[in-house]
Amino acid sequence: MHDLSSLYFCRQVITDRIDYKGTSTFPPQSSSGMRVCVGWRQFLLFVTLVFFVTHFLSVLELHQNSNAKDSHQKKTRKFDHLVFGPAAGEGLPNRLQCKGIKALNKTHISSVFNISDTRGGDGVAFVTVFTVYNSSVDGRASDSSIVGKVLYNKVERSMAVLNTFINFIQMTMPQSNTIILTDPASSLPLKQNRVMVYPIQGEYSRNKLMLQRIRSYIAFLEEKLEEQSRKPGQISHFIFTDSDIAVVGDVGQIFSKYENFHLALTFRNNKQQPLNSGFIAVRGTPDGILRAKIFLEEVLNVYTSKYMKASRMLGDQLALAWVIKSHASFDAKEFSRHEAFLEEIGGASVLFLPCAVYNWTPPEGAGQFHGMPLDVKVVHFKGSRKRLMLESWNFLNSSSSSHDLSDMLCLILSSGRTKYDF
Incomplete structure (x- = not known):
């Protein structure tokens, strides 16, 4: 039985050798396998953050569209009576x-x-x-x-x-x-x-x-x-x-x-x-x-x-x-x-x-x-x-x-x- 606090979500990634300013970032092989593991709490936090940002952007876009529609309606509003303003x-x-x-x-x-x-x-x-x-x-x-x-x-x-x-x-x-x-x-x-x-x-x-x-x-x-x-x-x-x-x-x-x-x-x-x-x-x-x-x-x-x-x-x-x-x-x-x-x-x-x-x-x-x-x-x-x-x-x-x-x-x-x- 594994302790949940010790569970990790891991994925295999293939990394290539990267030289930056002449310095090897990875071991000298042409490629190697490497496991990147993330704790489940961090993973849930990441998912929550993505959901929140997506929802926020959707609400913002809806608000902008609503304002644009209201603005368009105001511009195209037509009156059934004379409306007076300053004479040019x-x-x-x-x-x-x-x-x-x-x-x-x-x-x-x-x-x-x-x-x-x-x-x-x-x-x-x-x-x-x-x-x-x-x-x-x-x-x-x-x-x-x-x-x-x-x-x-x-x-x-x-x-x-x-x-x-x-x-x-x-x-x-x-x-x-x-x-x-x-x-x-x-x-x-x-x-x-x-x-x-x-x-x-x-x-x-x-x-x-x-x-x-x-x-x-x-x-x-x-x-x-x-x-x-x-x-x-x-x-x-x-x-x-x-x-x-x-x-x-x-x-x-x-x-x-x-x-x-x-x-x-x-x-x-x-x-x-x-x-x-x-x-x-x-x-x-x-x-x-x-x-x-x-x-x-x-x-x-x-x-x-x-x-x-x-x-x-x-x-x-x-x-x-x-x-x-x-x-x-x-x-x-x-x-x-x-x-x-x-x-x-x-x-x-x-x-x-x-x-x-x-x-x-x-x-x-x-x-x-x-x-x-x-x-x-x-x-x-x-x-x-x-x-x-x-x-x-x-x-x-x-x-x-x-x-x-x-x-x-x-x-x-x-x-x-x-x-x-x-």
């Missing part, structure tokens, strides 16, 4: 200054004329691509949203954004027209004056909508070329935009201020995506329409050959940038400027307008954290800012308030950094 641009010259949602100075637009009295927009039509996805409605409460006192499902919410887009245009440029390019299968219940639904065949699925948008623009311009050949002399300029913008100034002035361009794009100081496709202006002359069509056909060709993996989003903007930058005479450093400039691109005279004025988005885009310029003309509610678009319109038209356009812009500036529910 405080103390900067030529920027809107706000105290809460009250403007301390006025934008150039509202200080020059009363929007309700302006006759701006003669000979200008806004063109947008829009369709409705009826399959998205399933009646669940989580798919419904309340804005003010109105409850919307997903389709109604999309239509509310479209109607607000039209309302801003008709308020700011009441003599302009709005044209909705859409899937012939879509039924759009639009009853406003100076609004026309223009069906164009195509692929309007969510994954191909940005691609279809360019195709629809091209098809529309082809139709206008044919119309002009039948009725020469009738000129109407076109501004192609996303439907989630608010026109807060007379953008039609660009056609008289800059007389020599065929089409206009908006730019920002962003190396990867310097051009935003949400605003494209086309001069309504036969030459302007033709050159704009040819330009967009080149963009479409680049889109389908190089950027189909980004067909749902960004592909059109990447294709636009490729077409512009591929011309040897173009200097990409121009995108770091803050003023409009003109360039010849493939036979078309292209006017580049700063996003900060003609396509301002809170808070995205280089330089836009520095506040809102006083001469801003277009506010783009892209991404998760659609609620802010509806809330802004309701705020401006509330019968119980005396807020003007500059106050509404302060509301946008103070709450535009937040992610909302739609």
Whole structure:
């Protein structure tokens, strides 16, 4: 019978001769057998230590994953009501200054004329691509949203954004027209004056909508070329935009201020995506329409050959940038400027307008954290800012308030950094 206190756990190891600085650590044989024995108490202590360390590391990893998940949830949290923060641009010259949602100075637009009295927009039509996805409605409460006192499902919410887009245009440029390019299968219940639904065949699925948008623009311009050949002399300029913008100034002035361009794009100081496709202006002359069509056909060709993996989003903007930058005479450093400039691109005279004025988005885009310029003309509610678009319109038209356009812009500036529910 062995005494437990004298038991050892032993193993056989083979050791090789090791010379360290010329000194033999082991006997001079090439190899030898050696028994290494460990007492059972030491062995149990070792096993316990390994278990403890393994358990501690597992708990630590779980805690880190939990913190990362909580952090991600906080970053992606979306609100179903407006959340206000400090307005960017405080103390900067030529920027809107706000105290809460009250403007301390006025934008150039509202200080020059009363929007309700302006006759701006003669000979200008806004063109947008829009369709409705009826399959998205399933009646669940989580798919419904309340804005003010109105409850919307997903389709109604999309239509509310479209109607607000039209309302801003008709308020700011009441003599302009709005044209909705859409899937012939879509039924759009639009009853406003100076609004026309223009069906164009195509692929309007969510994954191909940005691609279809360019195709629809091209098809529309082809139709206008044919119309002009039948009725020469009738000129109407076109501004192609996303439907989630608010026109807060007379953008039609660009056609008289800059007389020599065929089409206009908006730019920002962003190396990867310097051009935003949400605003494209086309001069309504036969030459302007033709050159704009040819330009967009080149963009479409680049889109389908190089950027189909980004067909749902960004592909059109990447294709636009490729077409512009591929011309040897173009200097990409121009995108770091803050003023409009003109360039010849493939036979078309292209006017580049700063996003900060003609396509301002809170808070995205280089330089836009520095506040809102006083001469801003277009506010783009892209991404998760659609609620802010509806809330802004309701705020401006509330019968119980005396807020003007500059106050509404302060509301946008103070709450535009937040992610909302739609």
